[in-house]
Amino acid sequence: MALGAGESGTHYRQCTLCEASCGLAIKVAENRVVSIRGDGQDPFSQGFVCPKGLALQDLQEDPDRLTRPLVKQPDGSFAECSWDEALDLVADRLTEIVRRDGGNAVAMYLGNPITHSWATVSLIPGLLSALGTRNRFSANTVDQQPQHLLAYLLFGNPLLLPVPDIDRTQFFLCVGGNPAVSNGSIMTAPDMRRRLAAVRERGGRVVVLDPRRSETARLADEHVAVRPGTDVFLLGALVHTLFDEGLVRSGRVAAFTDGVDEVRLAVAGLSPEAVADRCRVSAAVIRRLAREFAAAPSAVAYGRVGVTQSVFGTTAYWFLHCLNLLTGNLDQAGGAMFARPAFDLPALSVKATDLVGYDRWRSRVSGHPEFAAEFPSSLLAEEILTPGPGRIRGLVLYAGNPVLSVPDGRAVERALGDLEFCASVDFYLNESNRHADVILPPVPPLERDEFDVVFPSVSVRNWARWNPAVLRRPPGARDDADLLLDLTQRVHERLLPWPRRTLATAAVQAQRRVMPRAYVDLALRIGPWGARRGPGGLSLKKLRRHPHGLDLGALEPALPARLFTRDGRIDLAPAVVLADIPRVVAALSGEAEAEPGLDLLLIGRRHLRGNNSWMHNLPRLAKGGDRCTLLIHPQDAASRGLADGDRAELASRIGSVVAPVEVTDAVMPGVVSLPHGYGHDRGAGWSLAARQPGVSANDLTDATRYDPLSGNAAVQGTPVRVCRAP
Numbered sequence: 001m002a003l004g005a006g007e008s009g010t011h012y013r014q015c016t017l018c019e020a021s022c023g024l025a026i027k028v029a030e031n032r033v034v035s036i037r038g039d040g041q042d043p044f045s046q047g048f049v050c051p052k053g054l055a056l057q058d059l060q061e062d063p064d065r066l067t068r069p070l071v072k073q074p075d076g077s078f079a080e081c082s083w084d085e086a087l088d089l090v091a092d093r094l095t096e097i098v099r100r101d102g103g104n105a106v107a108m109y110l111g112n113p114i115t116h117s118w119a120t121v122s123l124i125p126g127l128l129s130a131l132g133t134r135n136r137f138s139a140n141t142v143d144q145q146p147q148h149l150l151a152y153l154l155f156g157n158p159l160l161l162p163v164p165d166i167d168r169t170q171f172f173l174c175v176g177g178n179p180a181v182s183n184g185s186i187m188t189a190p191d192m193r194r195r196l197a198a199v200r201e202r203g204g205r206v207v208v209l210d211p212r213r214s215e216t217a218r219l220a221d222e223h224v225a226v227r228p229g230t231d232v233f234l235l236g237a238l239v240h241t242l243f244d245e246g247l248v249r250s251g252r253v254a255a256f257t258d259g260v261d262e263v264r265l266a267v268a269g270l271s272p273e274a275v276a277d278r279c280r281v282s283a284a285v286i287r288r289l290a291r292e293f294a295a296a297p298s299a300v301a302y303g304r305v306g307v308t309q310s311v312f313g314t315t316a317y318w319f320l321h322c323l324n325l326l327t328g329n330l331d332q333a334g335g336a337m338f339a340r341p342a343f344d345l346p347a348l349s350v351k352a353t354d355l356v357g358y359d360r361w362r363s364r365v366s367g368h369p370e371f372a373a374e375f376p377s378s379l380l381a382e383e384i385l386t387p388g389p390g391r392i393r394g395l396v397l398y399a400g401n402p403v404l405s406v407p408d409g410r411a412v413e414r415a416l417g418d419l420e421f422c423a424s425v426d427f428y429l430n431e432s433n434r435h436a437d438v439i440l441p442p443v444p445p446l447e448r449d450e451f452d453v454v455f456p457s458v459s460v461r462n463w464a465r466w467n468p469a470v471l472r473r474p475p476g477a478r479d480d481a482d483l484l485l486d487l488t489q490r491v492h493e494r495l496l497p498w499p500r501r502t503l504a505t506a507a508v509q510a511q512r513r514v515m516p517r518a519y520v521d522l523a524l525r526i527g528p529w530g531a532r533r534g535p536g537g538l539s540l541k542k543l544r545r546h547p548h549g550l551d552l553g554a555l556e557p558a559l560p561a562r563l564f565t566r567d568g569r570i571d572l573a574p575a576v577v578l579a580d581i582p583r584v585v586a587a588l589s590g591e592a593e594a595e596p597g598l599d600l601l602l603i604g605r606r607h608l609r610g611n612n613s614w615m616h617n618l619p620r621l622a623k624g625g626d627r628c629t630l631l632i633h634p635q636d637a638a639s640r641g642l643a644d645g646d647r648a649e650l651a652s653r654i655g656s657v658v659a660p661v662e663v664t665d666a667v668m669p670g671v672v673s674l675p676h677g678y679g680h681d682r683g684a685g686w687s688l689a690a691r692q693p694g695v696s697a698n699d700l701t702d703a704t705r706y707d708p709l710s711g712n713a714a715v716q717g718t719p720v721r722v723c724r725a726p
């Protein structure tokens with residue numbers, strides 16, 4: 001049996017800081033963490049752990065972490081107050097705005113960590129609907145929204161995302177992802193370095209397409225440097241070559257796939273010869289890659305933020321899907337496969353949320369279509385700052401830091417300052433919620449029961465795990481679930497007339513009783529591995545007998561049964577995407593450097609010892625010098641008189657920053673790289689991070705550059721110029 005929260009001994013738990021979901025063995029004495037190491041008995045992660053997992057101890061002990069609610073004082077400072085005061089104030093002020101201006105006048109911004117807890121995924125929809133707002137923004141639209149849009153268009157469900165069957169593939173084509181550092185994304189696979197090495201050990205190939213010779217590229221058989229933002233042409237040319245050279249073999253899925261001919265027509269103008277100059281990749285290399293990919297016994301094209309964070313995010317990613325499907329690698333071992341999660345989030349979300357849909361309503365100012373009930377985060381600032389009926393006046397910032405994460409962060413900052421009321425649920429005072437009126441801090445991960453409802457659905461193996469709280473929380477402390485239910489109930493009490501009010505608050509009370517245990521138990525029982533399906537099936541009780549997590553085996557073919565489309569077939573050529581082809585073709589003939597004087601393209605990067613904007617305050621991760629450096633190619637450095645360590649001024653259409661230079665041929669000529677998530681010198685409550693603040697890449701990125709289909713921000717490939725800092 002697992003130990004109770006705070007009991008001395010070794011606790012086993014999944015790390016929820018990133019998608020890899022590693023097992024941890026956490027030694028506890030007197031309700032304190034003594035040490036953390038990888039759990040060697042976790043069947044999935046097998047003892048692998050990264051520096052961030054170990055830093056959970058620092059997070060637990062960080063003196064800057066908030067434990068009591070804060071309320072903004074007339075002089076602008078924050079003061080602690082009681083939970084009831086803070087919660088009532090938030091509910092009063094938000095519902096005042098709703099009553100006066102309507103539900104849409106209150107918005108929510110949801111940050112990346114919300115995907116890492118059952119509570120936020122399951123309970124945020126309830127708060128949104130209590131407020132009656134369609135103004136939902138999230139980190140999704142600065143990240144993977146094209147992948148959700150295509151999952152919806154091709155497979156009928158935004159959450160039905162294929163993942164590379166990395167453990168069996170013979171050809172891993174990695175486009176714009178750096179799993180050796182990010183630890184894998186939309187591909188839950190602890191220890192990617194080992195998994196990549198294994199592809200090569202069994203005679204397979206790893207090829208990386210990236211403007212930078214990334215850490216993953218260094219582990220690969222081949223690195224192909226591609227000009228930022230041109231993946232759409234390169235990937236289109238790979239698909240073109242499949243048709244051109246008679247390499248199309250869709251295999252089993254052909255029986256339920258439509259639209260292949262339309263794909264052929266769509267890529268007609270994207271021959272390798274036509275795109276080579278633009279991508280800086282020779283036609284011969286493109287043709288060879290297409291042939292190798294098609295000839296491999298199994299192959300999978302995988303793309304991440306380098307592909308999706310571009311103005312062609314959706315169409316570029318669509319070509320990746322086409323590559324997989326047209327070579328018979330969709331839903332086949334070693335190809336792009338679908339997980340079979342014990343908590344079947346894709347299936348449950350169809351029934352329980354308004355996630356499934358596109359362009360059912362539009363944004364107020366720009367008229368951008370919603371997708372999956374969200375608007376692009378790039379539009380958050382204009383929705384706040386533009387006068388008129390329905391303007392956003394109140395905001396809930398939930399586990400996010402848009403000032404550092406969303407394009408044109410300075411505009412986001414101005415917008416936050418312009419709000420009538422802003423509440424935040426976060427255990428840090430960050431660069432965004434310092435503009436809030438109230439901050440409600442939940443307990444940190446180790447003090448809550450956890451069940452991962454998201455990442456098993458994008459894992460390279462099937463697994464499930466129950467994670468009891470490791471530490472006892474301080475008296476009175478609340479977790480995200482408590483806070484969401486507290487707020488939802490208070491909003492209902494203020495907005496609903498009797499008797500609906502009584503019914504709604506009774507429903508919230510019922511949720512308090514059943515969540516998470518009875519809720520997770522029910523979802524497991526009715527899920528694809530569940531007890532309802534037969535003897536020996538899963539329940540929470542059964543899962544709890546596996547404190548190191550339960551391995552449910554390799555991925556298996558799931559189509560067509562798993563499709564959520566109305567006709568049970570795949571339309572490989574959705575009208576929404578086909579309509580984008582003329583834009584792609586026009587851009588191919590247009591000039592690359594459209595902005596005069598901005599002769600370099602800025603891309604981002606991640607570091608192993610960071611997590612977006614929020615873990616730079618932890619001693620284990622902060623050590624080791626300034627990581628917020630500008631990578632620049634020796635040619636570009638020389639022509640600007642820049643040497644290693646010099647300070648360079650970097651300017652875009654939007655703004656400018658000054659950063660130290662690292663001269664390296666790891667980036668291709670014409671490209672510079674700066675990580676995002678820095679800029680900790682603007683009054684947030686992170687004392688360690690503030691000592692090495694760095695600058696924010698999103699002071700340079702442009703909110704008007706986004707993928708018009710999915711609304712995803714194009715934070716990669718921002719045109720910039722670089723010179724010596726005065």
Ligand SMILES: Nc1nc2c(c(=O)[nH]1)N[C@H]1C(S)=C(S)[C@@H](COP(=O)(O)OP(=O)(O)OC[C@H]3O[C@@H](n4cnc5c(=O)[nH]c(N)nc54)[C@H](O)[C@@H]3O)O[C@H]1N2
Pocket residue numbers: 110111112113117139142143305398399400401402404405406425426427428430442445480604605611612613614676677697698701715
């Ligand atoms: N230029 C550029 N910009 C980017 C990117 C890029 O590559 N380049 N990447 C984008 C991507 S992929 C993402 S996901 C976004 C991230 O953007 P955001 O999600 O807006 O920012 P984070 O830095 O993840 O901030 C997370 C906040 O949540 C808080 N938090 C952590 N855990 C919890 C919890 O359990 N509960 C609660 N209530 N709060 C918690 C932290 O204290 C922190 O303040 O940034 C995007 N921005």
Ligand SMILES: Nc1nc2c(c(=O)[nH]1)N[C@H]1C(S)=C(S)[C@@H](COP(=O)(O)OP(=O)(O)OC[C@H]3O[C@@H](n4cnc5c(=O)[nH]c(N)nc54)[C@H](O)[C@@H]3O)O[C@H]1N2
Pocket residue numbers: 018019112143175176177178179181182183184185209210211212214226227228229230231304305306307310603604605606607608609610611612716717
């Ligand atoms: N250590 C650590 N791990 C993390 C995070 C973190 O901040 N730190 N963040 C987490 C989050 S929120 C996410 S979304 C994932 C992201 O996971 P990944 O997508 O693997 O993230 P990155 O490491 O940013 O890798 C993106 C790669 O794309 C390349 N690139 C940039 N522009 C282009 C382009 O135009 N074309 C191509 N082909 N490539 C391009 C970059 O050089 C970089 O190598 O990582 C997660 N894991």
Ligand code: SF4
Pocket residue numbers: 015016017018019020021022048049050051052053054183190
């Ligand atoms: S890779 Fe690191 S941060 Fe990600 S789950 Fe594993 S230990 Fe946690």
Ligand SMILES: [Mo]
Pocket residue numbers: 112139143
């Ligand atoms: Mo992300």
